[in-house]
Amino acid sequence: MDIRPVINQDTENTSGPGEGGKLRLEHINLYYGNFQAIKDLSLDIPSCGITALIGPSGCGKSSALRIFNRMNDLIPIARVEGLAEFDGVNIYDRNIDVVELRKRIGMVFQKPNPFPMSIFDNIAYGPRRHGIRKKQVLEEIVEQSLRRAALWDEVKDKLGQSGLSISGGQQQRLCIARVLAVEPEVILMDEPCSALDPIATLKIEDLMRQLAPQYTIVIVTHNMQQAARVSDQTAFFMVDEERSGQLVEYGPTTEIFTNPRDKRTEDYITGRFG
Numbered sequence: 168m169d170i171r172p173v174i175n176q177d178t179e180n181t182s183g184p185g186e187g188g189k190l191r192l193e194h195i196n197l198y199y200g201n202f203q204a205i206k207d208l209s210l211d212i213p214s215c216g217i218t219a220l221i222g223p224s225g226c227g228k229s230s231a232l233r234i235f236n237r238m239n240d241l242i243p244i245a246r247v248e249g250l251a252e253f254d255g256v257n258i259y260d261r262n263i264d265v266v267e268l269r270k271r272i273g274m275v276f277q278k279p280n281p282f283p284m285s286i287f288d289n290i291a292y293g294p295r296r297h298g299i300r301k302k303q304v305l306e307e308i309v310e311q312s313l314r315r316a317a318l319w320d321e322v323k324d325k326l327g328q329s330g331l332s333i334s335g336g337q338q339q340r341l342c343i344a345r346v347l348a349v350e351p352e353v354i355l356m357d358e359p360c361s362a363l364d365p366i367a368t369l370k371i372e373d374l375m376r377q378l379a380p381q382y383t384i385v386i387v388t389h390n391m392q393q394a395a396r397v398s399d400q401t402a403f404f405m406v407d408e409e410r411s412g413q414l415v416e417y418g419p420t421t422e423i424f425t426n427p428r429d430k431r432t433e434d435y436i437t438g439r440f441g
């Protein structure tokens with residue numbers, strides 16, 4: 168299948184960053200009831216590395232992110248038209264197992280949301296649901312996931328304590344470890360640092376860079392410095408006169424931030440609006 172970048176005919180600057188898209192949207196329209204929140208979105212996200220979705224409030228970044236693991240299914244009035252693919256497979260195909268999809272495409276939310284159970288059980292929860300019962304195997308998964316999430320050293324002596332008893336930054340890394348425990352290929356992050364202080368934020372950013380070679384990470388962020396610091400590609404969205412979100416420009420982060428092709432991108436990243 169041809170999964171080369173899709174060029175949006177309306178705006179010559181929107182395109183994919185290269186061959187081998189892991190996630191692909193083609194001519195996506197997303198509605199909440201009668202309101203069109205996303206208009207004609209085409210986007211190719213390559214395998215591995217970090218893609219940032221940026222743009223002013225209400226331009227559809229979170230809605231776009233939620234297409235990839237069908238979280239919009241949970242909103243009764245949401246409706247998606249167009250093609251969304253994961254490794255060339257139609258995400259909205261009738262035969263897709265959504266539980267399996269969300270295992271392969273994990274999600275980290277704005278507010279850390281550990282389950283009200285021990286740190287160990289938070290991580291073991293997903294693997295147990297997927298049928299892993301052996302204590303030793305679960306212990307290995309818990310340790311490996313916490314190590315990958317750069318949290319092991321801080322919690323290894325208190326695995327039995329509640330996941331809610333650690334700091335906000337640690338809780339967010341616990342949530343990332345929980346996602347890693349089910350061996351996803353993609354990690355979606357919706358403003359993962361907005362509830363964190365600057366030091367905890369930098370730790371999450373370091374962690375994201377550590378994970379980037381093995382995982383396809385898509386992050387929604389309001390923080391342009393964060394997008395510039397961590398991401399490899401950046402997609403800039405804006406609303407049109409009908410308040411519908413549209414992709415304005417997509418490309419390597421260095422180009423978007425140093426040499427944007429669209430005046431609207433330049434205005435946004437230089438703080439002239441938004």
Ligand SMILES: Nc1ncnc2c1ncn2[C@@H]1O[C@H](COP(=O)(O)OP(=O)(O)OP(=O)(O)O)[C@@H](O)[C@H]1O
Pocket residue numbers: 199204222223224225226227228229230231242244387389410412
């Ligand atoms: N569940 C919903 N029901 C109805 N409208 C919604 C819903 N979720 C989002 N919207 C609307 O869709 C549009 C896009 O919202 P979305 O949250 O995707 O934008 P965003 O760019 O992520 O915004 P922000 O940066 O403020 O989080 C907005 O106009 C919003 O009000």
